[in-house]
Amino acid sequence: MAFSETQVRVRYAETDQMGVVYYANYFVWFEVGRVEYLRARGISYRDMEKDDDCKIAVVDARCRYKAPARYDDLITIRTRVSRQRGALVHFAYEAVRAEDGLLLAEGETVHVCIDSQFQACPLPEKYQVLSEETA
Amino acid sequence: MAFSETQVRVRYAETDQMGVVYYANYFVWFEVGRVEYLRARGISYRDMEKDDDCKIAVVDARCRYKAPARYDDLITIRTRVSRQRGALVHFAYEAVRAEDGLLLAEGETVHVCIDSQFQACPLPEKYQVLSEETA
Amino acid sequence: MAFSETQVRVRYAETDQMGVVYYANYFVWFEVGRVEYLRARGISYRDMEKDDDCKIAVVDARCRYKAPARYDDLITIRTRVSRQRGALVHFAYEAVRAEDGLLLAEGETVHVCIDSQFQACPLPEKYQVLSEETA
Amino acid sequence: MAFSETQVRVRYAETDQMGVVYYANYFVWFEVGRVEYLRARGISYRDMEKDDDCKIAVVDARCRYKAPARYDDLITIRTRVSRQRGALVHFAYEAVRAEDGLLLAEGETVHVCIDSQFQACPLPEKYQVLSEETA
Numbered sequence: 311m312a313f314s315e316t317q318v319r320v321r322y323a324e325t326d327q328m329g330v331v332y333y334a335n336y337f338v339w340f341e342v343g344r345v346e347y348l349r350a351r352g353i354s355y356r357d358m359e360k361d362d363d364c365k366i367a368v369v370d371a372r373c374r375y376k377a378p379a380r381y382d383d384l385i386t387i388r389t390r391v392s393r394q395r396g397a398l399v400h401f402a403y404e405a406v407r408a409e410d411g412l413l414l415a416e417g418e419t420v421h422v423c424i425d426s427q428f429q430a431c432p433l434p435e436k437y438q439v440l441s442e443e444t445a
Numbered sequence: 446m447a448f449s450e451t452q453v454r455v456r457y458a459e460t461d462q463m464g465v466v467y468y469a470n471y472f473v474w475f476e477v478g479r480v481e482y483l484r485a486r487g488i489s490y491r492d493m494e495k496d497d498d499c500k501i502a503v504v505d506a507r508c509r510y511k512a513p514a515r516y517d518d519l520i521t522i523r524t525r526v527s528r529q530r531g532a533l534v535h536f537a538y539e540a541v542r543a544e545d546g547l548l549l550a551e552g553e554t555v556h557v558c559i560d561s562q563f564q565a566c567p568l569p570e571k572y573q574v575l576s577e578e579t580a
Numbered sequence: 581m582a583f584s585e586t587q588v589r590v591r592y593a594e595t596d597q598m599g600v601v602y603y604a605n606y607f608v609w610f611e612v613g614r615v616e617y618l619r620a621r622g623i624s625y626r627d628m629e630k631d632d633d634c635k636i637a638v639v640d641a642r643c644r645y646k647a648p649a650r651y652d653d654l655i656t657i658r659t660r661v662s663r664q665r666g667a668l669v670h671f672a673y674e675a676v677r678a679e680d681g682l683l684l685a686e687g688e689t690v691h692v693c694i695d696s697q698f699q700a701c702p703l704p705e706k707y708q709v710l711s712e713e714t715a
Numbered sequence: 716m717a718f719s720e721t722q723v724r725v726r727y728a729e730t731d732q733m734g735v736v737y738y739a740n741y742f743v744w745f746e747v748g749r750v751e752y753l754r755a756r757g758i759s760y761r762d763m764e765k766d767d768d769c770k771i772a773v774v775d776a777r778c779r780y781k782a783p784a785r786y787d788d789l790i791t792i793r794t795r796v797s798r799q800r801g802a803l804v805h806f807a808y809e810a811v812r813a814e815d816g817l818l819l820a821e822g823e824t825v826h827v828c829i830d831s832q833f834q835a836c837p838l839p840e841k842y843q844v845l846s847e848e849t850a
Contacts, residue, residue, distance in 0.1 A: 327651055329597045345727070371510075375502075382761040458731065604739045604746075640778070
């Protein structure tokens with residue numbers, strides 16, 4: 311199954327007083343992973359919102375934390391579409407420490423395509439690449 | 446099963462360009478819920494870290510989004526301990542719009558007690574109230 | 581000069597690995613201060629955006645840090661309008677540790693009223709209370 | 716005067732319901748600028764904290780906003796040290812839209828070197844490169 315990789319470097323702002331990355335921030339990185347996954351397939355999520363009246367709202371998000379990410383670590387985010395049907399898209403992620411490949415966290419998010427009225431709608435035809443990759 | 450309630454008001458900083466609360470911020474609210482749950486039982490999480498060398502690290506976090514929270518909404522966070530044994534504590538949450546009781550999101554987090562060396566350790570005796578509430 | 585007070589409790593998410601509140605978060609608290617200042621004068625900033633096509637965009641923001649805020653501290657945010665003329669509103673803030681009144685930070689922000697086209701516009705008549713308070 | 720450049724791409728998390736980047740987030744980008752400025756001069760801020768017991772705490776921060784940054788924009792952060800003497804370091808920043816060079820914001824931060832006891836201390840000898848650049 312095809313996946314994309316992108317990297318983020320841990321910002322001081324993302325740490326907490328435990329000296330590790332605060333848990334909610336992994337979901338921000340997953341968002342970065344999603345957008346870069348789409349970009350690698352020629353899809354600009356910005357244009358998708360603006361030109362196609364199609365937003366991808368989150369309905370479920372999960373993360374399992376394996377090892378702490380620390381300040382200034384370079385993190386590889388691996389993203390793939392694990393399932394796509396109708397209005398629903400499932401993404402899966404891994405956050406890996408770039409230096410040594412240590413798995414830091416795994417996660418999934420489920421999204422529903424909505425229009426500007428916040429109504430569910432099928433993923434526009436031109437984005438069918440997302441479903442093909444899960445075949 | 447006993448639960449606690451606390452309220453947060455949606456900050457502008459917590460919204461995104463979809464005009465709703467960004468999904469990662471619910472996990473910040475869950476943290477607020479946990480801390481207030483403990484405080485309502487006479488436990489200061491700050492002192493727990495400082496005086497008892499016991500931190501509660503997250504190993505799993507999940508949220509299911511039912512309806513969008515919006516800027517300036519007053520949100521009730523309902524928190525309970527759903528399970529406690531050994532080093533592990535499970536919390537469950539509901540985020541509800543205070544105005545009309547609409548359920549916005551449900552979530553769970555699983556935590557492991559660790560000492561300052563990041564080693565798992567049983568929940569100190571004095572915090573056993575957490576396990577009794579799940580009985 | 582009239583001012584408003586509101587309180588925030590420091591969230592774990594707002595700390596960094598120095599064990600204190602990350603500097604950018606004071607600007608989020610200042611936003612909370614502004615909104616509560618307005619609410620205390622019968623003005624809902626949410627409605628101002630929705631019903632009056634008037635947003636208050638930031639053009640200048642400053643904070644001087646006097647002492648660190650720490651996790652779980654209760655912080656009083658004191659907010660006042662220091663100047664209002666035409667499209668411009670100046671706010672001034674103090675962040676004070678509630679427990680002992682220690683001044684943690686002082687700040688100012690300057691805002692310009694804009695309409696939905698991002699064009700500067702005078703503050704609507706009904707919000708003139710803001711200029712009167714600086715007289 | 717020597718400066719460094721680094722780039723950030725605007726995350727969805729960083730936007731607000733006005734459809735632009737929330738004002739506090741520029742200070743997070745300035746932090747990224749500082750760290751990359753140091754890295755370009757062979758200084759790891761992470762090691763500076765760990766090995767040299769030297770933290771750079773913020774005492775003053777300011778940002779003037781010229782034009783809004785928007786979702787998915789690629790932003791160039793230009794950072795330089797504008798002054799260094801004793802325990803104090805002044806940084807200056809520009810945030811520029813990479814696509815067309817439009818100036819989005821300008822800012823300054825002032826920092827004081829502190830040790831692990833939060834006491835001001837002179838910048839360690841080995842970091843004197845910071846003062847030389849302002850000569």
